Amino acid sequence: MAAIEISGLRKDYPVGFWRKRPWRALDNLSLCVERGEVFGFLGHNGAGKTTTLKILTGLIFPTAGAATIQGLPIGHPDALRNVGYLPENPYFYDYLTAEELLDYFSRFFPMSPEQRRQRRELVLEQAGLAEFRNVALRKFSKGMLQRIGVAQAVLHNPEIVLLDEPMSGLDPVGRRDVRNLILQLKSEGKTVFFSTHILSDAEAICDRVAILQRGKLVGVGQIAELLQRQSGFEAVIESCPAALLPRLQALASAPVLASGGHHRMELAEENVQGLLSLCATHSIRLISLNPLRFSLEDYFVELLRAGEEARGPAAAKAKAS
Amino acid sequence: MIAAQTLAIARNTFREAVRDRVLYNLVAFAVILIASALLFGEISIGVEKTILINIGLSSISVFGLLIAIFLGIGLVHKEIDKRSLYSLLSKPIHRWQFVVGKFLGLNLTLLVNTLFMSMGLWGALYYLTRSFQPEDVYIWTAIYFILLELFLVTAVCLFFSCFSTPILSAIFTFLIYVVGSAASDVRDFGTLTKNPLLESLTTAIYYLLPNFSDFSVAGAVSHGLPVGSHLILLNTAYAVCYASMLVIAAVWIFSKRDLK
Numbered sequence: 136m137a138a139i140e141i142s143g144l145r146k147d148y149p150v151g152f153w154r155k156r157p158w159r160a161l162d163n164l165s166l167c168v169e170r171g172e173v174f175g176f177l178g179h180n181g182a183g184k185t186t187t188l189k190i191l192t193g194l195i196f197p198t199a200g201a202a203t204i205q206g207l208p209i210g211h212p213d214a215l216r217n218v219g220y221l222p223e224n225p226y227f228y229d230y231l232t233a234e235e236l237l238d239y240f241s242r243f244f245p246m247s248p249e250q251r252r253q254r255r256e257l258v259l260e261q262a263g264l265a266e267f268r269n270v271a272l273r274k275f276s277k278g279m280l281q282r283i284g285v286a287q288a289v290l291h292n293p294e295i296v297l298l299d300e301p302m303s304g305l306d307p308v309g310r311r312d313v314r315n316l317i318l319q320l321k322s323e324g325k326t327v328f329f330s331t332h333i334l335s336d337a338e339a340i341c342d343r344v345a346i347l348q349r350g351k352l353v354g355v356g357q358i359a360e361l362l363q364r365q366s367g368f369e370a371v372i373e374s375c376p377a378a379l380l381p382r383l384q385a386l387a388s389a390p391v392l393a394s395g396g397h398h399r400m401e402l403a404e405e406n407v408q409g410l411l412s413l414c415a416t417h418s419i420r421l422i423s424l425n426p427l428r429f430s431l432e433d434y435f436v437e438l439l440r441a442g443e444e445a446r447g448p449a450a451a452k453a454k455a456s
Numbered sequence: 457m458i459a460a461q462t463l464a465i466a467r468n469t470f471r472e473a474v475r476d477r478v479l480y481n482l483v484a485f486a487v488i489l490i491a492s493a494l495l496f497g498e499i500s501i502g503v504e505k506t507i508l509i510n511i512g513l514s515s516i517s518v519f520g521l522l523i524a525i526f527l528g529i530g531l532v533h534k535e536i537d538k539r540s541l542y543s544l545l546s547k548p549i550h551r552w553q554f555v556v557g558k559f560l561g562l563n564l565t566l567l568v569n570t571l572f573m574s575m576g577l578w579g580a581l582y583y584l585t586r587s588f589q590p591e592d593v594y595i596w597t598a599i600y601f602i603l604l605e606l607f608l609v610t611a612v613c614l615f616f617s618c619f620s621t622p623i624l625s626a627i628f629t630f631l632i633y634v635v636g637s638a639a640s641d642v643r644d645f646g647t648l649t650k651n652p653l654l655e656s657l658t659t660a661i662y663y664l665l666p667n668f669s670d671f672s673v674a675g676a677v678s679h680g681l682p683v684g685s686h687l688i689l690l691n692t693a694y695a696v697c698y699a700s701m702l703v704i705a706a707v708w709i710f711s712k713r714d715l716k
Binding site: 148189192193194195196212213215216218220221222224225226227228230231239240242243244245284287297 | 464472541542545714715716
């Protein structure tokens with residue numbers, strides 16, 4: 136049984152003052168998150184990431200489609216028994232101290248007073264907030280609020296943790312801590328489903344990612360698998376005669392750059408042999424040849440651009456009509 | 457488990473209220489006003505006690521109403537607006553538990569405040585008369601009626617708070633309180649006009665809006681007149697039934713609401 140299963144989820148919001156018309160925030164989203172995996176949910180602002188997480192936690196209702204958490208349909212409290220959730224830019228009752236907040240939230244789970252105390256101590260320690268346990272939340276910085284947010288999400292030791300932009304607003308140390316926490320949750324066998332803008336973080340910790348654009352799923356898969364499709368090579372050679380430059384450029388997949396007596400070029404795997412032959416024939420020294428690993432960011436941007444291009448003619452047509 | 461969860465929400469609502477400085481200002485102001493009633497009594501020869509009880513009960517009622525409206529209008533809206541609700545409702549609870557917990561928490565706050573202000577009135581009364589008369593016990597009946605009235609006002613606030621902004625909720629609740637306090641007069645006015653349409657309209661208002669006028673017994677109590685047990689029963693049943701209907705309506709509205 137999958138940890139989270141989403142099938143044909145759609146969400147329309149009514150917009151407009153007098154004549155309400157539907158605005159589609161989520162369009163026929165289907166995906167499956169397996170148990171024990173760290174799943175990254177990527178997309179630009181307004182892509183539908185938060186909407187998806189809010190539907191899963193029952194904060195908003197889907198217009199169509201269905202979803203289950205550990206086989207239980209969303210919308211019933213039982214589906215949330217094993218789920219921890221960190222909302223985007225979390226805000227908590229600022230008149231409570233960190234300890235009081237955790238005590239309050241722990242009362243919604245079947246735990247004895249002793250278990251509540253132990254879990255409270257543990258998550259305060261994990262979040263690095265033990266020394267601030269008696270400080271009112273109104274005095275917390277944004278980073279500390281994010282930490283207490285993560286702490287309340289894992290308070291009841293849930294099997295599934297949903298994090299909405301957990302690294303948002305954090306400094307590099309805070310981001311590293313959250314990253315480590317996610318990896319720790321993974322090592323404990325938990326399922327982590329999180330949305331993020333920070334692609335390097337997703338690349339570093341996710342088993343799989345899904346990319347949303349304007350509410351539609353445009354890509355999903357294992358990171359290694361997604362990036363492999365785009366691999367190439369980067370070659371650095373000694374400066375060659377100007378007459379050979381057009382031949383070099385013909386082999387390259389991007390403009391050849393000259394700097395410091397070297398030429399740097401990117402080329403596809405099938406052109407590597409051609410470059411080696413060229414170098415051998417004209418006695419050009421090959422300084423380095425390295426596999427070029429495209430980043431998740433490159434993949435992400437390319438997918439979004441492809442989506443925009445596909446949408447372009449349709450949008451223009453709609454505008455004309 | 458469901459009861460414990462709901463009570464946890466009620467307890468937190470109470471905690472939120474008691475950590476609000478505005479509440480203390482209002483309670484302090486009410487106690488000062490009750491104490492100042494002693495001064496009014498000194499310039500009213502022979503009716504000091506009547507003046508004290510009248511001003512005291514009116515202060516408890518007015519400040520209770522202010523606290524109920526001030527805290528009640530933000531009960532649900534504030535949590536949505538500040539997004540503190542997201543973390544709470546993602547816990548395994550039903551939405552009705554949140555609404556009922558909030559309602560109970562605010563009523564607990566009002567109960568404690570009213571008892572505190574009542575102790576002030578009781579103290580002022582003892583200071584004035586140095587002894588209690590048997591009919592003074594009816595003051596507690598009047599205080600009980602004030603609590604029922606506040607119970608009803610809280611339900612009205614909660615109902616509006618589920619779909620309206622705090623300012624609009626405050627205006628609606630206040631208007632309903634004013635019209636509801638003069639419900640009998642409104643109906644009598646309709647009857648006097650002899651206009652069937654107006655008569656039907658005022659009768660509909662009389663039955664639809666909460667009738668607050670029956671909860672006001674300060675005048676009778678200040679003159680030492682008893683309050684009949686049938687009125688206590690009827691008022692209790694009326695407040696409980698009416699407030700329950702409003703809370704059910706609030707739950708229904710809130711359960712269908714998207715928390716964007």
